[in-house]
Amino acid sequence: MSGGLPADAESVGGADPAGQAALAADQSGVRGRSAVAESFAALLEGLLAVRGATVAAVADGGGEILASRAADDAALQRTTSVVTSALAAATALTGLLAAGTGGPTASAASSLPRQVMVNLDAGPILLVPLGTSEHVLVLGLASESDVGRARFALKGIVAKAAKLLSEPPDA
């Protein structure tokens, strides 16, 4: 699985230079798409090297893919197409769970999901929020039997990813 990735199966930012510049210059301080893509290149390669992983990506809170690596174009396309919906569903579910378990008195931190899995016919997708940022790590898997291995690998990677997002691009 590791190595040998087709060059055209990776997406490190969009093709629109104006859009990239606008994102990079975001006054809120949120890191731009190209900066995220650059920072996450090695990390996503490492994640894709986990046996069973078909897609590794970072998405923003709206589900837009900022950087990705994939074993093939079809897997990337499949994952990209469901990330927005999956994130929206996860957000709605989180709200319901918070209302059911603690309601308005529950702390925000206690209601944040640590991981969401969407189980599709083509394989599960794991969505992992990165610290306090609005970014989400997305990991597509070939089959359900890869979930344990992937979750184990993610434990070490999530902290690194959150750190990458909190560091300035040149750090």
Add this chain to the structure above:
Amino acid sequence: MTNLEDVLAGLWAQLPGCRVAAVVGMDGLLVERHPSVDVGVALGSAPGGDELEYLAADLTTAFTLVGGELSKQLGSRIDEFVALGESGGYLARRVDANLFLFVVVGATADLGVVRRAVAGVCEQLAAEFA
């Protein structure tokens, strides 16, 4: 990062009669195994993919059970358990709070050797994951 597959392959190779070695999360999900499903089926000795996943889930339940009243009565947490039958047995040992390792061995395996080897690997993994 520790290559669990290599560690398990080393354990499997040093234990005569070992059918499979695996690491499982305390959530019941299989993390890694050796030999792989294909090789294990070809050898005709290791459990298949689904069978090992059921086994992992059952052993997790067993660990959870012995971690309750049994540990309380003993005065310390139970970190290892052994289940034996005429045709072989299971040995499962906790690596840390999140993982445990287990081996399935045939009737010819030396339990003392298996215990020492598994304990050594668990200590090694615990140190690396700490």
